[in-house]
Amino acid sequence: MKAADTSKYPRVVIIGGGFGGLEVAKALANKPVEVLMLDKHNYHTFQPLLYQVATGSLEAESIAFSLRKNFDNQKNFRFRMTEVTGINPEKHMVDTTTGEIPYDYLVIATGSTTNFFGNKDIEHNAMPMKSIPEALNLRYLVLQNLEEAELLKTKEEREPYLNFVLVGAGPTGVELAGALAELKNHILSKDYPELNRHEMKVYLADFLPKVLGPFSDEGSSAAKKFLERMGVEVMLKAKVESYDGSVITFEGGKSIRTKNVIWSAGVMGVIPDGIDKSLIEKGNRIRVDNVCRVAGYPNIFAIGDVAAMITPDTPKGHPGVAQVAIQMGKNVGKNIVRLINNEPTEPFKYFDKGSLATIGRNKAIADLGKLKFQGFFAWLIWMFVHLISLLGFRKKVVVFINWVGSYLSYNGGSRLIMRRYVKEAVPQEAEMLPHSD
Amino acid sequence: MKAADTSKYPRVVIIGGGFGGLEVAKALANKPVEVLMLDKHNYHTFQPLLYQVATGSLEAESIAFSLRKNFDNQKNFRFRMTEVTGINPEKHMVDTTTGEIPYDYLVIATGSTTNFFGNKDIEHNAMPMKSIPEALNLRYLVLQNLEEAELLKTKEEREPYLNFVLVGAGPTGVELAGALAELKNHILSKDYPELNRHEMKVYLADFLPKVLGPFSDEGSSAAKKFLERMGVEVMLKAKVESYDGSVITFEGGKSIRTKNVIWSAGVMGVIPDGIDKSLIEKGNRIRVDNVCRVAGYPNIFAIGDVAAMITPDTPKGHPGVAQVAIQMGKNVGKNIVRLINNEPTEPFKYFDKGSLATIGRNKAIADLGKLKFQGFFAWLIWMFVHLISLLGFRKKVVVFINWVGSYLSYNGGSRLIMRRYVKEAVPQEAEMLPHSD
Structure with a gap:
């Protein structure tokens, strides 16, 4: 049950419930802030396993979870399923399809979308x-x-x-x-x-x-x-x-x-309207300082795929991977608390845990710093890391059973055509007119 | 692997992969026939648990399974995902959106749809x-x-x-x-x-x-x-x-x-065009004889919700429940084999196993012949019967885990809005034009 009246606290608005946005919200649990997350979907997507949904090895629900449900026990957390149309830094407002929302601190964690390079x-x-x-x-x-x-x-x-x-x-x-x-x-x-x-x-x-x-x-x-x-x-x-x-x-x-x-x-960042164009880097990313703050806006942060923290080590910003978003999210959550307490912020430092990719059963590639290996053992690591990452999300047991079943039978997945394929999921106009036919 | 060349055998076409159609196909395994199932979906729906999909307690994939995959090991089984537009009893042909399909025996197992009574x-x-x-x-x-x-x-x-x-x-x-x-x-x-x-x-x-x-x-x-x-x-x-x-x-x-x-x-039968109108009973069901044969068509059967077997005991036909479809399907499958072997057919006899309905956790109603009881024990029976019914469908473990999880937490289900609600799943026109936007 949620009962805490948090309206007297500064409000942190987080745009996006991806890997980064989740971490900001978690870092603010039990802190003297009101957390409001906005997302056009009511769920988080565990993107690294998306390809298994595409091939029918995993059901969509195995790699997605309700953002509301995930924060059932965090008293200062609120959620709105809405689409952000822009931000207004002068008024400290986010514009959405369901109205204006004021913020004290804003975290842009909107991620990226497919880049067709104009073709x-x-x-x-x-x-x-x-x-x-x-x-x-x-x-x-x-x-x-x-x-x-x-x-x-x-x-x-x-x-x-x-x-x-x-x-x-x-x-x-x-x-x-x-x-x-x-x-x-x-x-x-x-x-x-x-x-x-x-x-x-x-x-x-x-x-x-x-x-x-x-x-x-x-x-x-x-x-x-x-x-x-x-x-x-x-x-x-x-x-x-x-x-x-x-x-x-x-x-x-x-x-x-x-x-x-x-x-x-290719991918490109998804930037809400209202950010100064001069701050936009290659790949449609927002230039941020060493605490992920958007230059010129003391209370606006950008993290993950949409952020470009340009340093001598990262001349194009950090790679667009989940670990960067997660680590930036944790850093920003903590720094917002420090700002509220008038304490100095701590600069972001990326710890590269390495890269994993799987090609099929028994076959994966692991590049873990100096440790590089391929094949069955890499695949076990890949399985382990992905199961651990899903830990805490209640679907992990289902994912695990599906996987074991798939592995033993080479015939996992349900391969159901629940809806016919259409180029766009549902035409945008039809979405807005629920009772048209 | 399927290798058997069954084309020299008589062809049994089954329209619909519901409870009845499945049983017909199963009863014809290893028999000297070619089985061809037609369905507009590539999956079977376990309808008794559909309401749990609607409330988000179960995922759709937990109560549906691929018709192709289900018959992977039945050598004489073939499947077509297609929509039946009508039948032509004179030519022994089924008309579909993907062309004409000849049959030697036809089983209409098309089920029922919602009846709005013209409103x-x-x-x-x-x-x-x-x-x-x-x-x-x-x-x-x-x-x-x-x-x-x-x-x-x-x-x-x-x-x-x-x-x-x-x-x-x-x-x-x-x-x-x-x-x-x-x-x-x-x-x-x-x-x-x-x-x-x-x-x-x-x-x-x-x-x-x-x-x-x-x-x-x-x-x-x-x-x-x-x-x-x-x-x-x-x-x-x-x-x-x-x-x-x-x-x-x-x-x-x-x-x-x-x-x-x-x-x-209310529901009403779904009857393909081409059946003599005089054979259609109240509730849009096809009148059949005591072996589910459509009057006047020696090689056409109708089973389940779309069939009305009118007897002194069943003046309106049998109730529109899964057990009737299942038992009719078994009977028809066996009788087709008897017809091919020039043996006499065996009349259908319905064995009423009773009725179960659940209201919530711990609360169900059981009417099992003279045995009538309500509450927790009825709910255990209901759980047991539904799990057993899902047996053989590989999703049963997942269903069971979801259920146990829901029961313990009162907070089961993933409640994800994967697509926005639209009155029609996808407009019919859009379905036909995969690349429009």
Whole structure:
């Protein structure tokens, strides 16, 4: 039960319930502040496992949890499901689709979205995978195209439905490629007995000369080897020229007929209106000082993917990973308390715990500082780290059971088409008119 | 792996993967037939627990399973995700949105849909709950209206968002009323600290003089007592006159301001075009003989909710419950094998195992022939029967864990708004144009 009247305390408004926003709110528990979190969804998404939702290995609910429920026991926490349209630093107000909200301290933790680099035909025809609705849409697309393929008479007609092209060979692209290869190798013949599994092809393309760009060369080349062994065609130094929904064309002329293009080749920060344009860095990130404060605004912070803390060590800001958001969130939460107590703030210092990526069962890549290894042991570490990260979120048991089941049977996941695939989850206009038909 | 070439065998086409259709397919395993199941969804829905999906206690995937995956090991089973538009008994063809499909034997197992009895404004404004997309929509509606209510300033403004009116006090209405009352009593104050839970009201209306119409009087009155103790206002002999989306009006003048009307007051069979109109009975069911054969069509069967087997004992046909569909499915599967072997068919005989309905934790109604009891023991039976029924479906462990978790904490379920509520799951036109935006 919540009873505390917190209205006499300074109000900290947090925009976004991602990894960073959560940590700010947690750091402010039992402190003399009123915490108000705003998010357009009422849930947090555990993004590192999103690709498993897309391939149907995990249900969406296993990697998402209610933001309200998560803070049931934090007395000074309030939540609003609303969309932020902008901020007004002069008036100390956040503008939302449900009205103005005043703040004393503001934390911008809005994260990032898919970057199509201005290519409209790709944006229109390719699938992004940065949110749960997008991952579900992708799942429905894959399953529906397999259903379609089974109805078609000739190999030529089936080809575009059975070619899967993943653009962007970062962790998301690599993990998705591995999961699709497993679908092909272990499930296709069982579920779709009339399809020849060799007709299904998985391509992973990147304009860089290696997969897993930020990883060590050792990790990258192991990942490539693992993928190729599973039947994935890895295309490096391959730059996409166009995609019209039927054919994807690369610079140099190579083209592939496909209905399935998944785009994970870049992200950009999501910045609410009202921030001085001169503060916006490459990748649409807000420039912040060494305590994540937005220059010129003493009571506004930005953290995680949307923040660019430019230092000699990080000339482009920190990498857009969960650990940065988490550590920045903790730092900002503590510094807000220090500011209220008139104590000096403590600068942010990133502790790099290393990188993990999984390619499939038994196969992962671990770059943990000087410790680099690949294969089964890396996969165990990957499993362990992700289960621990989900700890405290009550879904962990379900996730664990699903995983064990998947691992033993090679046939996990429920692969249900709950709704037909549509390019946009639900058209924006329809969302606003609940009773139209 | 499937390898058997079954094309030389007679083909049994089953329309619908519900309780009845599943049993027909299972009964034909390892028989000299080719089984082809058609369904517009690629999954089976365990309908008795649908109301728990609507209230967010169970995830959709816990009560649904892939039809393809379920028959992975049945060699003579094939599946098509397609919509049946009609049948052509002269040509022995089923017409579908993806082309004509020939059959030697046809089983119509299409089930039923919500019956609004021709009342268009109710159909337009009230929520049905017969399918997973509808149950999910209902969940999003409830959660969104709670979010809305929290933003509103006065009790009068909040009222329509916090009034829930369930029309139809059959098992679905009763179970849903109980689940909503539990949401009010155990969750509302935790998740929505700014709402006063006493402002939330649950009404259960029926034009009959009792709840759980087909149950014993003893069971009915116990159910009513349980509901009232939980704070549900039960309105009997209450006939709905109109609902415009804001106010529901009953005959006699009583009206309630509400954005949430859930309609479970009746069902009707779903009959494909092409069946002789003279064979259609009340409730849109197809008249069948004592082996579920459609009169005049020696190779067409109808089972479950869409069939009316009229006998002196069952003047309106059998009740529209899962057990009837299951038992008819088994009977038809066996009789098709007998027909192929030129053996005499065996008439269908319904074995009534009794009725169960649950009102909440610890509270259920059991009418098992002469054995009638209510309360905790009935609830244990209800739990046991539903878990056993889910047996063989791999999700049972997950269901069980969710249930145990819910029971211990009164705070189960993930309550996530994965998509905004829309009256229709996705507009029909949008479904057909995957790449429009």
